[in-house]
Amino acid sequence: xxxxxxxxxxxxxxxxxxxxxxxxxxxxxxxxxxxxxxxxxxxxxxxxxxxxxxxxxxxxxxxxxxxxxxxxxxxxxxxxxxxxxxxxxxxxxxxxxxxxxxxxxxxxxxxxxxxxxxxx
Amino acid sequence: xxxxxxxxxxxxxxxxxxxxxxxxxxxxxxxxxxxxxxxxxxxxxxxxxxxxxxxxxxxxxxxxxxxxxxxxxxxxxxxxxxxxxxxxxxxxxxxxxxxxxxxxxxxxxx
Numbered sequence: 001x002x003x004x005x006x007x008x009x010x011x012x013x014x015x016x017x018x019x020x021x022x023x024x025x026x027x028x029x030x031x032x033x034x035x036x037x038x039x040x041x042x043x044x045x046x047x048x049x050x051x052x053x054x055x056x057x058x059x060x061x062x063x064x065x066x067x068x069x070x071x072x073x074x075x076x077x078x079x080x081x082x083x084x085x086x087x088x089x090x091x092x093x094x095x096x097x098x099x100x101x102x103x104x105x106x107x108x109x110x111x112x113x114x115x116x117x118x119x120x
Numbered sequence: 121x122x123x124x125x126x127x128x129x130x131x132x133x134x135x136x137x138x139x140x141x142x143x144x145x146x147x148x149x150x151x152x153x154x155x156x157x158x159x160x161x162x163x164x165x166x167x168x169x170x171x172x173x174x175x176x177x178x179x180x181x182x183x184x185x186x187x188x189x190x191x192x193x194x195x196x197x198x199x200x201x202x203x204x205x206x207x208x209x210x211x212x213x214x215x216x217x218x219x220x221x222x223x224x225x226x227x228x229x230x
Contacts, residue, residue, distance in 0.1 A: 002163070031216065042124075043164070043207070043220040056216055090163055097216035108154060109209075109218065111163035 003027040006091050006112035013081065014120050021076040021115045023091030031094045032074040033109065034066060038087040049074060050097055081119045088114045121146055126208050126221035134229055137198045141224045143208030144190045152211040153184055155193050157204045158223065164207055167193075198228045 004025045013019050025032065034046040048056035049068040063085075065077040074091055092098075092109040126143045133139050145153075153170035168175065170182040170191050181194040191210075195202055208221035 002165070033216075042222045045217060045219075048216045050216065058217075098211060098218045107152075108166050108169065109156075109164075111165070113163050 002110050002112065004091060004093055004110055004112035006089075006115050008115055009113065010116050010118075012118045012120065013078070015081060015083070017081075018077070018079040020078065021089055021091075021117075023074040023076075023112055025072055025074075025091075025093040025110075025112075027093055027095075027110060029093035029095050029110070030071050031097050032068060032071070033092040033094075033098070034074065034076050035090040035092060035111075036087050037090055037114070043090065046076075048097070055097070078117075081117075083119050086117055086119045088116050090114045122221075123147060123219045124208055124210050124221040126206075127224045128222075129224040129226070131224065131226045132229060133198055133226070135198060135200060137228075138194065138196050139198055139226060140195075141193045141206055141208075141226075142190055143192070143210075143221055144188075145208075145210045145219075146189070147210070147212050148189060150189075150210045150212050152218075153182075153191050154209040154211075154218075155180075155182055155191075156207040156209055156220075158207055159204045164220075167206070195226075198226075200228050200230065202226060203228045 031050045035043045047066045052068045067075040091112040096107045155167040156164040157167045158164040174183040179196045205223040211218045
């Protein structure tokens with residue numbers, strides 16, 4: 001258990017469905033992230049939130065809509081997805097923004113187990 | 121050119137072998153460097169941060185060469201449990217935008 005919990009772990013949806021992925025962290029971190037991991041591709045950063053404010057949207061299509069009501073919770077709302085959106089969606093958190101100039105390790109990413117999404 | 125490039129692998133080595141992975145990055149302004157480990161169908165987990173002076177953690181040694189813009193990971197006395205994909209991660213000065221390499225897969229065989 002990493003302290004970052006994602007639900008559901010597996011999700012199958014049709015292209016016309018609306019679903020949401022949930023992420024909750026119990027680490028007291030201030031920054032939260034959504035990453036996408038497709039087969040044979042590196043992790044792709046999607047969104048970054050710091051103190052529940054969005055600081056990064058990595059040109060993600062609008063069919064993915066993030067929501068961060070507080071520093072502990074992060075959602076990814078999904079609607080009218082395409083089959084190529086099938087992937088593992090990973091949530092992560094860090095004390096400060098990841099990669100910040102900290103030798104203490106406080107700004108490294110802690111990942112959840114991921115939500116494996118299949119779009120039919 | 122990819123921002124972060126890793127040895128394509130896969131690496132198949134016997135137990136006890138020493139194996140080294142290399143990773144190059146294109147952004148000379150990058151400030152933070154990490155190696156993560158990802159087991160099959162699991163999430164990535166931090167293996168170690170990489171510091172300018174190089175650092176060691178048991179059987180694992182990480183080094184950074186800023187002039188040549190590459191980082192390396194050396195694993196000594198490989199164990200079966202070291203079998204995983206190793207991800208190189210580089211972060212620029214604008215914190216929050218960590219870039220992951222494709223990963224290098226290691227299989228340690230008995």
